[in-house]
Amino acid sequence: MSDYLWNKTGEPDAEAERLETLLGAFAHTPRPLELPAGAAAQEPRASARLPRLFAVAQRAGVPARFAASRFFAPATAACAALLLLAFVFAASAFLRARVAHEERRAASSDSPRRQNELQKQGGEQNGVASATQEPARHAPETATHGGGAKVEAGLVKDESVAVENLSNGSRQRRDLQLASLNKRRQRLAPVAPVGEGEGFTIEAMRARGAASSLVESTRLETKEQLIYALRLTGAKLRDVRLKAGQRN
């Protein structure tokens, strides 16, 4: 191709020159622009309306033709809202699943056999908690495992006062802790022989899984005992202060 047709350099093309001369009659003749009086005021461009958002988008590498679009700001706001909603939904779903799981676990421990075990283990736990936390204050009352009825009665009496003084919320937490502690004790119990058709039930699988987490269960049990003992100590201290105040 001749350079003349491309950028009017080089050897002139006769045909092209002839056509240029012929068709030049149709070329644009400058004429002033006639804008109507009171032409619509311009809506400011996105870069002027939201300069900070535009600048941030530019720095983030968003192409100018997207960042300058009038839909960029609403689209960004919609994406942020969607992300927030998704996060809130995921968090609530996770919490609901956790609560449901805890409830199922609590409900599964309501059989009569398990209730008897709960009562026995609840009594043992009270003695153990007192023994670990307050050896000085309750020296005459310290109960060994399977101690006398008198000592147990004294412990039970003190505990009932402390329990009464505890707030409702603390009491509920104590009950929940006791229940979960008892469940963990059940897990430590030997697994019952699997009968026909029972090998693949959910409970049997859970029991097997629980047996394998012995160390973790023991740690958690100890922690819960400690928490309970601390709460009990606090309740007893309050009781003592009240009595001292009444005497004075």
Place this chain on the structure above:
Amino acid sequence: MYEVETGNLLFAERRQEAAEVQPPEAALVEAACAGDCAAFERLYEMYAPLVHGVLLARVPYGEVADLVQDVFLTAFRKLSHLRDAARFGPWVAIIARNRAADFYRRARQTEELREELAGGAGREAEASEALEIIRSLPEAYRETLVLRLVEGMTGPEIAERTGLRPASVRVNLHRGMKLLRRRLGVKIGTV
């Protein structure tokens, strides 16, 4: 690894430089959006030949002048919708093409014929015939040839104003001219 990192840094710098160096019409567009009518008139002076050529490739010559005004009025009203201020030329060319399509939807056929055959002088008739032949060419060749032969723009100018790649414009000019010569030769042969 070092070369790749250096290359990435260089690329990022070049991209930043390109973003910082904006064509002059970008500043005019921003000023026009802010209400500066003089800036928009400057844009009109720069791009009126382009719009005129785009319309001339599609509509009768007698209608082109009014349509040019119409196109720039539309551009003035919708200037805030232009996403990239540096691409005013391609954007206003699109408005011109759409306006030409609207013209044929509204105008009656007889008016067009009357316009094209007007004029008595042999030279004007020859020019009208040449323009008619150019209009019968495929769209890509037609517009490029009108801008080159009628409006007198060079190939690089056409590429810059329309947003096409220079290689594409060069190919369109070459093939369009070849086809135009063949059809002009056929026309002369029949006459």
